[in-house]
Amino acid sequence: MDFSVLTDQFASLTFDGIALGFIYVLIALGYTMVYGVLRLINFANSEVFMLGSFATILVATKLFNHTIESDPLTGFKLVYTMTAMLVGAMIVSGVASVVIEIVAYRRLRSRTSNRLTSLISAIGVSIVLAEAVRMATSSAPMGSPRLLDKTTLATVWGADIRVDTLLVIVFAIILLIVLDLFVNKSRLGMGIRAVSMDYDTSRLMGINLNKIISTTFLIGGLGTGAASFFYITVYEMTRFSIGFELGLAAFTAAVLGGIGNIRGAFAGGIALGLIEMYASAVLGTQWRSITAFVILILVLLFKPNGIFGESLQQARV
Amino acid sequence: MSFNLRDAGATLWANSNKWQRYLIAGVIIVGAFALPLLEGTFLNTPRTPFVSVLFYPIGVYVLMALGLNVVVGKSGLLDLGYVAFYAVGAYTAGILSMHTKLNTWEILPVGIALAMLSGFVLGAAVLRLRGDYLAIVTLGFGEIIRITALNSSAVGGANGISNIPNPPTTFGFAFDLESDRNYYWVVLILIIITILIIRGLSARRPGRAWESIRQDEDVAELMGVNTYKYKLWAFVFGASVGGAAGVLFASKAMFIAPNIFNYNISILILAFVVFGGMGNIWGVVFGAVLLSYIPERIRFISEARMLIFGLVLIIMMNLRPDGLLPRKKREKIGIAGGEIK
Numbered sequence: 001m002d003f004s005v006l007t008d009q010f011a012s013l014t015f016d017g018i019a020l021g022f023i024y025v026l027i028a029l030g031y032t033m034v035y036g037v038l039r040l041i042n043f044a045n046s047e048v049f050m051l052g053s054f055a056t057i058l059v060a061t062k063l064f065n066h067t068i069e070s071d072p073l074t075g076f077k078l079v080y081t082m083t084a085m086l087v088g089a090m091i092v093s094g095v096a097s098v099v100i101e102i103v104a105y106r107r108l109r110s111r112t113s114n115r116l117t118s119l120i121s122a123i124g125v126s127i128v129l130a131e132a133v134r135m136a137t138s139s140a141p142m143g144s145p146r147l148l149d150k151t152t153l154a155t156v157w158g159a160d161i162r163v164d165t166l167l168v169i170v171f172a173i174i175l176l177i178v179l180d181l182f183v184n185k186s187r188l189g190m191g192i193r194a195v196s197m198d199y200d201t202s203r204l205m206g207i208n209l210n211k212i213i214s215t216t217f218l219i220g221g222l223g224t225g226a227a228s229f230f231y232i233t234v235y236e237m238t239r240f241s242i243g244f245e246l247g248l249a250a251f252t253a254a255v256l257g258g259i260g261n262i263r264g265a266f267a268g269g270i271a272l273g274l275i276e277m278y279a280s281a282v283l284g285t286q287w288r289s290i291t292a293f294v295i296l297i298l299v300l301l302f303k304p305n306g307i308f309g310e311s312l313q314q315a316r317v
Numbered sequence: 318m319s320f321n322l323r324d325a326g327a328t329l330w331a332n333s334n335k336w337q338r339y340l341i342a343g344v345i346i347v348g349a350f351a352l353p354l355l356e357g358t359f360l361n362t363p364r365t366p367f368v369s370v371l372f373y374p375i376g377v378y379v380l381m382a383l384g385l386n387v388v389v390g391k392s393g394l395l396d397l398g399y400v401a402f403y404a405v406g407a408y409t410a411g412i413l414s415m416h417t418k419l420n421t422w423e424i425l426p427v428g429i430a431l432a433m434l435s436g437f438v439l440g441a442a443v444l445r446l447r448g449d450y451l452a453i454v455t456l457g458f459g460e461i462i463r464i465t466a467l468n469s470s471a472v473g474g475a476n477g478i479s480n481i482p483n484p485p486t487t488f489g490f491a492f493d494l495e496s497d498r499n500y501y502w503v504v505l506i507l508i509i510i511t512i513l514i515i516r517g518l519s520a521r522r523p524g525r526a527w528e529s530i531r532q533d534e535d536v537a538e539l540m541g542v543n544t545y546k547y548k549l550w551a552f553v554f555g556a557s558v559g560g561a562a563g564v565l566f567a568s569k570a571m572f573i574a575p576n577i578f579n580y581n582i583s584i585l586i587l588a589f590v591v592f593g594g595m596g597n598i599w600g601v602v603f604g605a606v607l608l609s610y611i612p613e614r615i616r617f618i619s620e621a622r623m624l625i626f627g628l629v630l631i632i633m634m635n636l637r638p639d640g641l642l643p644r645k646k647r648e649k650i651g652i653a654g655g656e657i658k
Contacts, residue, residue: 041449107635116395117638119449120591123397124630127584131624244580251453290464293457300446300454 005281011159013277019165019234021273022172026227027250028257028265029179030097030220036196036260037216040115043122044100046247047129048093048221052228053238054133055092057144059085072149081147085232090225097221098214100125106210126243134240141239144232168230175226176266179219183262188215196260249276249292256299258306267307326599349505353498362613368497372569374609376504377562382589382605383511383598384558389587390595391524392551393531394444395452397583398459401439402432402556404578406563408466411478411573421484421492421568425561432560433553440552444545459583466575477574481567492568500569507565511558512598518554527551531596581623588626591633594640603642 006013030045060066064081073081104125108118148167152160183189191212194202203209231246232238249272257268275295280288299306333341356367381403388396409428413419419427443454466472473479484492490499518524526547529537538544567573586605593604608626612619633640 041453104631104635114638115449116389116393117634119395119452120587121631121634123452123584123587124627124634127627128624128631131621131627135621135624248453248457255450286468287464290457290461293461296457297442297454300450301442304446304450 003282006278009158009281011157013281014274015156015159015161015165017274017277018270019168019273020277021253021270022168023227023231023234023246023269024250024253024273025176025266025269026172026223026230027247028254028269029223029262031251032254032257032259032262032265033192033216033220035254037192037199037213038105038109039199040105040118041122041251042217042220043119044104044125044129045097045220045224046243046250047126048097048100048224048243049228049231049247049250050130050133050238050240050243051096052089052093052225053232053242054142055225056085056089056229056232057142057238059088060145060147063088066145066147068143068145070145070147073147074149078147082233086226086229089229089232090222093225093228094218094221096129097217097224101214101217106213130240130243137240139240141237144236144238146236148233164233168234171226172230175223179223180262182219188212192216245289249289252292252296252299255296256306261306264306271307346509350502353501360614362610363616365613366497368501370610370613372497372500372504373566374613375606376501376508377566378586378589378609379602379605380504380508380511380562380565381559381586382593382601383508383515384555384562385586386590386596386598386601387515387518387527387551387558388555389590390597390601391519391531392527392548394548394551395449396455396552396555397452397580397587398455398457398462399555399559399586400578400580400582401455401459401462402436402559403563403566403582404459404462404466404575405432405435405556406560407567407573407578408472408478408563409560410564410567411481412472414481414568415478420482421564422487424568425564428564429557429560432556432563436553436556437549440549440556444548444552456580456583459578459580463575463578466578473574475575477572477577479572481571481573483571484568500565504562504565507561508602512602514554515598523547523550584623584630585626588629590640592629592640594642597640597642600640600642604640 027045027049030048031042034040034042034045060081063084066081072078104121105118108121148164150162150164152162153166154161183192191202191207192215194205194207195209195212195216199209202212227250228238250269253268253272254265255268256272257264257266259265272292272295276288276291279291330338330341352371353368361367362370381399384402385396385399388394388399406428409431410421410424413424413427439455439458443451443458446454466477467475483494484503486492490496490502492499519527526537526542526544529540529542530544530547534544585608589605589608590601591604592608593602594600608629612622612625618625637643
């Protein structure tokens with residue numbers, strides 16, 4: 001226990017925590033939106049993140065032939081390459097998410113209402129994807145070339161405001177605003193809200209359920225893909241087990257904010273990012289990975305509806 | 318109706334009188350004890366001695382699958398952190414043999430008791446949650462146990478505990494590096510005891526309560542079943558079996574480390590239960606034997622083990638959610654009726 005670290009580096013921990021939090025928020029979308037619509041934990045979303053992170057690196061190394069030793073880019077070339085990486089990650093994750101829905105959930109949804117069945121099938125998909133990548137990469141981590149020079153823009157209260165973390169925060173905010181507008185203003189978004197409010201009634205009202213569900217998975221996947229790009233930009237490394245490590249933390253974020261609730265995911269993600277950073281500063285980084293689990297258990301025990309809580313009682317019915 | 322091995326077996330059993338039943342049970346038990354004789358036949362495993370494979374993975378995994386079956390198959394509670402109880406059992410064996418002079422048979426009850434205690438504590442806290450939350454919290458619990466062991470120097474950290482003593486020679490049966498057969502017989506005895514207990518419980522009040530909870534928890538609650546109590550029962554019973562498996566494993570392997578007890582083991586055991594037939598003892602035994610034996614027998618499968626188990630989960634859930642040997646038809650009609658919306 002070393003609390004002096006916390007006070008000494010409070011500002012920089014907070015800044016890093018917020019950046020990590022935004023990554024969690026984007027992954028949490030994949031859990032929270034699907035849960036809202038289907039009342040099902042989308043276990044495979046962690047693997048969607050893992051695939052996105054590999055896609056990000058592969059776009060840079062295979063499409064643009066950068067290597068780990070490549071020099072950082074500047075100007076137009078930088079914007080162009082980074083955009084390609086972001087789009088590549090989002091496409092791969094979005095497509096993966098939709099395909100997973102069709103392969104693992106759709107058949108079961110029409111055949112049975114047994115939740116255990118869909119849940120086990122989802123776990124199966126997650127295992128298959130992680131193992132396939134483990135075998136393809138021989139369990140080796142994959143590093144990303146540093147294309148964005150991580151210069152420090154300013155120092156605020158002793159915290160270095162770096163380009164990459166700032167980029168994460170700014171772009172995540174933009175994406176979340178777009179998403180919020182989409183869900184609250186567009187026709188498809190209204191469909192999503194209707195289905196999450198009442199599945200059976202919205203079917204009776206003539207809503208094309210499969211289309212709405214696919215859209216939900218697509219949006220969740222796109223968000224998760226963007227998160228994987230941001231993660232790679234900041235941490236520059238991925239491996240087959242990254243989904244297990246980050247995905248479950250993101251799920252915790254969704255539960256913390258109140259699952260099924262997009263603004264809740266936002267609050268939960270930021271809160272979890274900050275808590276993890278503070279906790280690992282005080283307890284040591286080796287305990288960081290269980291911080292999320294401990295928080296998850298505490299939240300479910302004492303405030304199962306989360307901060308912004310959509311009622312679990314409601315979710316049960 | 319296609320031929321159903323489960324029903325054929327059940328019919329045979331139902332139509333037998335008392336002595337015929339003893340005979341059937343006797344043949345199965347003697348057959349199981351005689352399995353080490355098959356060493357050297359085409360069943361032989363290429364890399365590890367056949368009899369040692371009978372103990373681990375097969376015997377230990379069958380035992381754990383039986384324990385998890387009570388939780389997942391009978392009561393419908395998805396536990397993704399079952400490995401935690403296995404770890405508690407194994408670490409009990411490791412720590413007690415480090416600090417005391419107790420032998421394996423004296424440690425076994427302690428390991429079972431501690432596993433039950435951890436099952437009780439976890440269950441008491443989380444069993445008020447519904448299905449999918451339970452799954453993720455148990456998963457988290459498994460990871461918490463593993464990472465705590467990894468970061469605690471008192472239990473060896475990442476290096477784990479080595480030099481755990483083998484069990485002492487008992488009734489003339491030696492337990493050393495050459496006596497794989499005796500280890501197998503011990504785990505077989507535990508498996509038989511577990512099966513007898515599960516059969517006993519299934520026919521009585523706890524079994525009926527578990528069945529009703531699995532089919533519809535709300536209705537069970539309305540009918541006056543104390544669902545929380547019986548869910549906790551199922552959890553604690555499952556934990557005790559996992560703990561026993563852990564103690565046995567540690568005393569045979571003589572070495573344990575945190576990373577042996579990872580999430581994959583929980584998934585493995587779940588795949589056995591799902592593959593064989595959730596809720597049906599013989600289905601689970603069959604599933605666990607088949608799925609833990611094949612990767613040992615066929616070399617190239619062993620690398621892709623987890624991939625195949627993941628596929629097993631998806632394929633079984635989509636095509637045959639009741640498993641290869643499904644539970645009795647009578648019950649299935651009940652489920653189908655409950656599912657019509």
